[in-house]
Amino acid sequence: MKAKRLFAAAMVTMVATSARASVEINASPTKNMNCVGGNCSPTAKNAVLNTTDLARMLTTGDVKVVTGNGAVTITVSGPLSWTSTHRLTLDANLNVSFRARVEVTGRGAVTIITNDGGTGGDLIFFYGGKLDFWDTSANLMINGTQYQLVSDIPSIASAYANAPNNYAILALTKDYNAAPDGTYEGSAVPTNMEGVFEGLGHTISNFSANTTGTAAGFFLESAVLDDSTIRDLTLSNANIVGGDNSRVGVLGGALESNIINVHASGSVTGGDDSYIGGLAGIGGAFLKSDSSASVTCARRCYGGGLAGSGGQFTLSRASGTITVVSGLAGGLVGLLTSQGRVSQSFATGDVTSVKRQRRVTIGGLIGIADQDTSIENSYSQSAIRNDGVGPLGGLTGYAKADTDVTTSYATGHIGIEGARTKVTDGVGGFVGSVQIPVQFRLDYWDTDTSGTDLGCGASKPAHRCPPIDGLTDVQLKSSLPTGFDPSIWAQSPTINNGYPYLIANPPPQ
Secondary structure, X not given: OHHHHHXXXXXXXXXXXXXXXXXXEEOOOOEOEEEEOOEEEEOOOOEEEEXXXXXXXXXXXXXXEEOEOOEOEEEEOOOEEEOOOXXXXXXXXXXXXEOOEEEEOOOOEEEEEOOOOOOOOOEEEOOOOEEEEOOOOOEEEEOOEEEEEXXXXXXXXXXXXXXXXXXXXXXXXXXXXXXXXXXXXXXXXXEEEEEEEEEEEEEEEOOEEEOOOOEEEEEEEEOOHHHEEEEEEEEEXXXXXXXXXXXXXXXXXXXXXXXXXXXXXXXXXXXXXXXXXXXXXXXXXXXXXXXXXXXXXXXXXXXXXXEEEEEEEEOOEEOOOEEEOOEEEEOOEEEEEEEEEEEOOEEOOXXXXXXXXXXXXXXXXXXXXXXXXXXXXXXXXXXXXXXXXXXXXXXXXXXXXXXXXXXXXXXOOEEEOOOOOOHHHOEEOOEEEEEOOOEEEOOEEEOOOOOOOOOEEEEEOOOOOOOOEEEOHHXXXXXXXXXXXXXXXEOEOOEHHHOOEEOOEOOOO
16 A cells, blocks of 8 residues: 555645745856855745855755745755765755756766655656766765666666665666667566666666566566655666566566656557556556557557556556557556556557457457456547457446546547447446446546547346446537536646646647
């Protein structure tokens, strides 16, 4: 349950504190800041510390920047660098955020403290924000924990392999191009990963792995939720290939981890009886993470845009295409495991089966929602097509007993290309088939774009489908549907093609 508490607190912080007063570190003139003896504190709730002024202070001594007087976050929004051995401390009541590059070009040091007097704060790297260390003998402390600095894949693998019980706390010091490494056998880190891997906003590009074994991806596997976290990392243009009976994803094969602010692109391929996902074959808890990687797998496959199977998805999204022969597939996750939860997340990649007469369950967001799962404030725009037989739903292919779905919608086109022989399989604009009892509240599907006039296709027992409201495309784009909270949802003709979008998880522009 620790992961659930962590994700809930972080989600509240991202939504509730985004507009809070901040100490901004950028190129603007210093304003409302008092710097004496290496200690800089705000004198008003909105303050600026000039980067040139800060770099000058770091040439002669350590500098500590704190919040106060109404300012609760620290945001680095302008480039900063220094060559001395002195330490920069960023100590915030809530978040410390990076929107620009900070470079420690010598053997300097950085200390980051979040939640100093507050709760729910975090270290956040926005697009373009990163923390570079030119020398791995420099020093990094985050919330009282010392991080080992690593600069390349061999040093990452060595650190976990040589650590007691594979437990290490690492931070990546710079971007890394893995193309010269060639193709890895299975994974870059072939041992079980425990501890923390902090990407510091960096990108590992052109990583390739291929295996006939049981798992493939950057990490082979990781420990249970309470023991491992992978965060603030981008894996771009990856190519991951697994065989039969495998777990395959760009980030890793089987990652029972907290996965926070991780992004992936490229392609992932797996064989029969496999779990295949854009980020992880089997995943733990995902927060503010996304993948545009294409996913392809064969027979009896669990395929998903983010994970083949997983339990927690918060403020996350997937846009890669998913192609399967048989099994189950979803735009975000193939199987949402029992007691799993999807919140403020969405999928836009097409989901397709390619073999006639094969059994497959397809959902625009989730292939199968297992028993006692919940989905809230989420949506799918994925077009789905079934060349075989099996449930087909705009948001969820099949929802097992005690599934709870609320304030969500689906717009994707529902296509049936093959010979569907069982009407009871179910084809619905929102859900293909349900196992009673389920609870669907304030949910909607687009009757125009979906091409179907049924929100729920079938139920077990028969004729017990929950009522789901259909809206025309014009209605769905004209105003927020009834029950949608305007503090969570917004609408604009220039965003998300006019459809409702999530304020804390907007579509990429």
